Amino acid sequence: MLKKTVKVDNRLRYRIELDHDLCQGHSVCIAEAPALFSLNESNASYDQIQLITSEIDEEQSEAAFRAQKYCPNGVIRVLPIEDS
Amino acid sequence: MTDSLQWFNLLEQNRRKVIPMSGANQIPQVSGADPSIGHLEEFNSDPLLFLQRVHKECGEIGEFDLAGLGTILLVGSEAHEAVFRANEEQLSAAQAYQMMIPVFGEGIQYGAPPHIERQQLKIQIQGLKHDRMLNYAGIVEHETTLLIKQLGKKGTIDVNQIFSDLTLKTSTHCLLGAELRSELNDEFSTLYKDLENGIAPSSLSDPFEKNERLTKCIRARKRLEELIGDHVDRRRTKGKIYEDMLQVYMDSKYEDGTPLNKAEITGMVIWFMFAGHHTSANTTAWTLLEVVKNPAYLSKLLEEIDQVFLKFPTVTVESLRELLLLDGFIRESLRLHPPLNAITRRVMSDFQYKEFTIPTGKNIMICPYVSHKLEKSFPKPLSFNPERPSPKDNFSEIAFGGGRHKCIGNGFAILQVKTILATLLKQYTFNLSELPEKYGEAMPALILRPKDPCELTYVKKDGQGR
Ligand code: HEM
Ligand code: SF4
Numbered sequence: 001m002l003k004k005t006v007k008v009d010n011r012l013r014y015r016i017e018l019d020h021d022l023c024q025g026h027s028v029c030i031a032e033a034p035a036l037f038s039l040n041e042s043n044a045s046y047d048q049i050q051l052i053t054s055e056i057d058e059e060q061s062e063a064a065f066r067a068q069k070y071c072p073n074g075v076i077r078v079l080p081i082e083d084s
Numbered sequence: 085m086t087d088s089l090q091w092f093n094l095l096e097q098n099r100r101k102v103i104p105m106s107g108a109n110q111i112p113q114v115s116g117a118d119p120s121i122g123h124l125e126e127f128n129s130d131p132l133l134f135l136q137r138v139h140k141e142c143g144e145i146g147e148f149d150l151a152g153l154g155t156i157l158l159v160g161s162e163a164h165e166a167v168f169r170a171n172e173e174q175l176s177a178a179q180a181y182q183m184m185i186p187v188f189g190e191g192i193q194y195g196a197p198p199h200i201e202r203q204q205l206k207i208q209i210q211g212l213k214h215d216r217m218l219n220y221a222g223i224v225e226h227e228t229t230l231l232i233k234q235l236g237k238k239g240t241i242d243v244n245q246i247f248s249d250l251t252l253k254t255s256t257h258c259l260l261g262a263e264l265r266s267e268l269n270d271e272f273s274t275l276y277k278d279l280e281n282g283i284a285p286s287s288l289s290d291p292f293e294k295n296e297r298l299t300k301c302i303r304a305r306k307r308l309e310e311l312i313g314d315h316v317d318r319r320r321t322k323g324k325i326y327e328d329m330l331q332v333y334m335d336s337k338y339e340d341g342t343p344l345n346k347a348e349i350t351g352m353v354i355w356f357m358f359a360g361h362h363t364s365a366n367t368t369a370w371t372l373l374e375v376v377k378n379p380a381y382l383s384k385l386l387e388e389i390d391q392v393f394l395k396f397p398t399v400t401v402e403s404l405r406e407l408l409l410l411d412g413f414i415r416e417s418l419r420l421h422p423p424l425n426a427i428t429r430r431v432m433s434d435f436q437y438k439e440f441t442i443p444t445g446k447n448i449m450i451c452p453y454v455s456h457k458l459e460k461s462f463p464k465p466l467s468f469n470p471e472r473p474s475p476k477d478n479f480s481e482i483a484f485g486g487g488r489h490k491c492i493g494n495g496f497a498i499l500q501v502k503t504i505l506a507t508l509l510k511q512y513t514f515n516l517s518e519l520p521e522k523y524g525e526a527m528p529a530l531i532l533r534p535k536d537p538c539e540l541t542y543v544k545k546d547g548q549g550r
Contacts, residue, residue: 001415001472001481002408021169022478024209024492031214045202045488046209070405072495074478 005069006078008061016051016064017077023049028070033063049075109439111156112142122149132425132527135451145440155428155447158437159455161479166437167429167448168479168487172198177489179430180447186302187282187358189309192351200338207336207344208356209492211259211329217499218401219327220258224503225399227254232511238543240517243369244534247504251365252276254500259329259356264315272311278304279354280362283530309350316349329356360493363423366533368501371417373523373534375505376514378468385409389506399503407502410509412470414501418483420468422452423531427485452482453532512542 016036025047029037040050056064056078068076114137117123127134127150138146138157145163147156158167167175178194178201185195193201210216231250235241252273257265282301316334325331333349344352375385388409396403427450435442442448457465461480462472475481484491491497508514516523517539524535 001419001470001474002412003415004474019478021487022490024490025206026209026213026492026495028214028495045205047206073490 006065008065012080014056014061014078015081017079019075020048022073023075024073026072029067032067035060036064111145111147111440114138114141114146114148117149121151124151132453135454139454153447155449156442157449161477164450164482164486165479174433174435175429176432177429180428187279188355189305189347189351191348193355203338211332212492212496221399221401221499221503223257224254224500225507228504228507240539240541243372243538243540244536247365247368251361255357255361261326261328261330275304275308312350312353313346316346362531364497364500366423367418368504369534370421371414374417374468375413376516377520381470389510393510404502407506410502416468416470419456421532422483425451425453425532426530512544514540514542517541
């Protein structure tokens with residue numbers, strides 16, 4: 001079974017959606033995109049991922065997609081912002 | 085199952101008999117329950133065959149009876165998601181896995197109160213954070229290279245045995261440090277085996293059943309506590325700080341400031357080894373077997389491995405990421421041969437799934453082996469295809485479970501299996517030593533692995549002989 005790979009489209013802007021239920025605080029996301037994510041000490045079983053900023057600027061898009069790809073739990077979804 | 089036609093006829097008759105025609109919210113019951121012990125005997129003798137039968141007969145949801153313990157098998161990504169997202173107050177893993185208490189010890193994981201278990205889990209994950217992972221790849225490569233020295237130019241290996249030994253060394257080395265790894269003697273492996281044999285299919289329905297298996301297991305745990313306790317003392321005397329899990333356990337404190345005592349440290353070690361050792365060994369064995377059985381992908385796989393080793397002379401997290409087809413092989417092997425197949429929860433308050441109410445006190449079971457063969461999630465489910473695209477959702481592929489209790493070692497497991505196989509495949513060509521149909525499945529101690537003996541022949545590639 002092959003892992004999904006998503007290509008960055010430079011014409012688009014992206015936002016991030018997190019599925020907190022699934023996060024176990026492995027911190028792979030932080031290693032990939034320290035400008036986007038941090039861990040929040042939580043009272044639950046695991047420390048929880050937190051978004052530093054909801055806006056991803058262009059230079060951060062690649063890093064955001066890498067975090068999505070390598071998070072072992074599928075917590076992170078990078079989605080294009082629909083033009084309004 | 086000697087006569088499959090007869091079996092199917094029986095199944096058809098039963099299907100008509102057991103599934104209620106009216107009252108849509110009644111959970112379908114599987115046929116063939118013995119009046120006193122229900123389906124216990126059938127489950128214990130071959131859990132996977134039985135769970136497949138439950139699914140065939142009942143579909144997405146079906147109930148069976150393990151000597152009075154009503155158990156509901158739920159199949160499919162929607163059902164998995166509902167279970168994996170439920171909280172502990174509703175669906176409890178702790179209550180379902182009481183059989184682990186004699187193995188890990190009182191006061192550890194499910195033998196501890198929930199707020200302590202939660203803190204222990206948090207301590208476990210400290211050793212699996214990304215920064216620690218960077219060290220582990222090199223250690224696994226080193227251990228595999230030591231194995232290669234023993235293998236020499238050509239010969240025959242039993243994959244179960246060789247990978248069980250190797251992953252015992254890699255896990256101990258990564259998690260407990262080089263010293264304990266070098267002290268890994270026969271006693272350690274024997275004790276460890278006794279612990280593992282403490283668990284059998286019957287443990288699910290009767291976790292504290294008195295038998296020789298369990299007595300040996302409890303004795304082994306006691307002895308391990310002495311061995312690890314001594315090691316901890318020696319470390320404390322030396323005062324040197326190590327980069328391994330044991331150090332994490334030794335340095336960690338609960339929220340109230342109390343450190344872990346020696347029994348707890350031992351319990352944490354056993355918990356970790358127990359969760360990670362055989363699961364990884366079996367995945368390595370299955371994947372190598374699938375590599376050999378699927379020669380159509382072999383040249384592409386070897387090309388990938390050669391390219392990556394050209395670019396990165398040693399194994400690192402980065403180089404492993406580029407081994408995409410090998411990753412595909414491992415995940416597809418985990419799909420068809422998932423090591424853990426009775427993911428269980430106890431219903432603590434009535435659980436609603438679609439139109440069904442699952443009452444308090446029952447067990448819910450999820451079986452990756454059954455769910456990974458759903459046509460809907462995996463087209464042509466029985467064929468091995470390492471290039472199969474992953475399902476879009478997070479809950480179809482569940483070899484590592486999902487949600488709150490998902491395997492915290494999943495990144496480490498993949499890193500380990502990948503490193504071992506890349507290192508071996510770079511140097512050796514492997515072949516089946518028997519006809520392909522001779523390689524079957526076995527599930528002792530509730531973990532699925534290739535049937536013994538599972539032998540492959542190997543020969544070192546040209547120009548690499550010693
Ligand atoms: C291929 C190898 C592995 C497989 C297939 C596997 C599978 C699983 C599964 C299915 C669960 C979930 C059980 C449930 O929900 O009831 C689980 C939990 C767990 N695994 Fe693994 N595992 C593997 C390797 C590892 C390794 C290497 C480690 C440690 C280094 C590990 C540590 C754990 C722990 C601590 C849990 C319990 C998490 C919790 O209760 O919240 N596993 N594993
Ligand atoms: S988002 Fe993923 S990688 Fe990041 S901390 Fe959570 S589980 Fe780990």
